[in-house]
Amino acid sequence: MSNHLALPGTRRKLALVVLGLAALITTMLCAFALPSLHSGPRHVPVGVTGPQQTTDALRENADKDAWDVRVYETPAAVQSAVKDRAIAGGLAVTDHGVDVYTANAGGPSATSALTALGDGVAAQHMTEASVHDLVPFTQDDPHGTGLTSALLPMIFGGIFPVLILSSVFPGHRGLRTRLVGALMFSVVAGAAVAAVLQFATHSIDGNYWLTALGVILGIAAMSTTLLGLQAFFGMAGFALGGALMMLLGNPLSGLATGPHWLPNGWATFGQLLPPGASGSLLRANAFFDGTDAGFPVLVLTAWVVIGVALALLADQRGQCSIAVHHNAPTV
Structure with a gap:
């Protein structure tokens, strides 16, 4: 051990530096890992329209931690709300099927989750879901x-x-x-x-x-x-x-x-x-x-x-x- 390292002040500084670097690495791990591990839809505002029985069922059965379900009168109102960023997306249940309105540029992860939700609703009604991306990324960079x-x-x-x-x-x-x-x-x-x-x-x-x-x-x-x-x-x-x-x-x-x-x-x-x-x-x-x-x-x-x-x-x-x-x- 060198004479310099043997000094009490040097050992204290070295210990502080080592502990500080360890704390920095730990903070980095927590900051990057913890949010990813606990990520998922969190109170995503989503609009629904259709027969009252259907919209009521969607509001009752949707995961309250994942979705904030809001009822609209018409599909046009849902589309307008998506474009105005009042909601992240929406579902319109009609006689012809389920229309899923998304804004992929506003949040790709929420779009994927909403598409899966639309598929599930369509399966319950024994029909198919059609996805309409109202605010897409550009053609040259479709994934953002x-x-x-x-x-x-x-x-x-x-x-x-x-x-x-x-x-x-x-x-x-x-x-x-x-x-x-x-x-x-x-x-x-x-x-x-x-x-x-x-x-x-x-x-x-x-x-x-x-x-x-x-x-x-x-x-x-x-x-x-x-x-x-x-x-x-x-x-x-x-x-x-x-x-x-x-x-x-x-x-x-x-x-x-x-x-x-x-x-x-x-x-x-x-x-x-x-x-x-x-x-x-x-x-x-x-x-x-x-x-x-x-x-x-x-x-x-x-x-x-x-x-x-x-x-x-x-x-x-x-x-x-x-x-x-x-x-x-x-x-």
């Missing part, structure tokens, strides 16, 4: 691969600028420059990500500028938050923020499955983090013309405000420190 793969670049778009800008413009004197640089990067990177998704991979459609503004806000929320944490709390704050984005925000975003697939507590928490809110905003703008974009916009704006506030507080603290140093009497 580009949409789900966009989240990690957005998260790294919040992490990398802070690391690079802090090395190029270090210290208190470079703080305001880093903040301006992070915001400028968010604009450029957000516009580029939206352009790739819409014009290169053709994974999304809709209004490009609306989508780009959402991506810009998402990257700005992550980059300013991490920058503010680093400025105010140092690298420990940056590390904590990065772990929050990567280890919790990414698996709890629900971007790949849709918002009704994670356990209730996990899903709610995930939507309050920048990655989850960014994914929801991207989905809303890209496929639903901004419907239900208000809440994720509010969440992301709050994170931007928190990040900028922390950076400004750190800047004020640094100015006070410089003033005290300059005013200190010389001996």
Whole structure:
């Protein structure tokens, strides 16, 4: 054993580092594994229409933990509710069979579960189910691969600028420059990500500028938050923020499955983090013309405000420190 390792302070630091890394790995495992193990339809809002006896039976017999069944007067009303994101999908029981209305772009997992539910209802009525995807993914990307793969670049778009800008413009004197640089990067990177998704991979459609503004806000929320944490709390704050984005925000975003697939507590928490809110905003703008974009916009704006506030507080603290140093009497 070296003399350095034999020092009590060194052993204590080594133990803390080892325990911290073990806790980090354990947290990562829990964050990625537990939500997946307990995933499934959770109070998915689904519309039904048809004879009263049929709709009553569906409401009574449906799994209350999985489905939130709502009765509509006509198939047209169900379709309108799906397009307006009031419900995730719907069933219309008619004399000709069972029509299943889905919005695959709104949540592929819920679509699969709803299709299975429709097949079961059709079998009970000794008929067949017809699936109508009212809000599909694009023809060039029918499984939404580009949409789900966009989240990690957005998260790294919040992490990398802070690391690079802090090395190029270090210290208190470079703080305001880093903040301006992070915001400028968010604009450029957000516009580029939206352009790739819409014009290169053709994974999304809709209004490009609306989508780009959402991506810009998402990257700005992550980059300013991490920058503010680093400025105010140092690298420990940056590390904590990065772990929050990567280890919790990414698996709890629900971007790949849709918002009704994670356990209730996990899903709610995930939507309050920048990655989850960014994914929801991207989905809303890209496929639903901004419907239900208000809440994720509010969440992301709050994170931007928190990040900028922390950076400004750190800047004020640094100015006070410089003033005290300059005013200190010389001996």
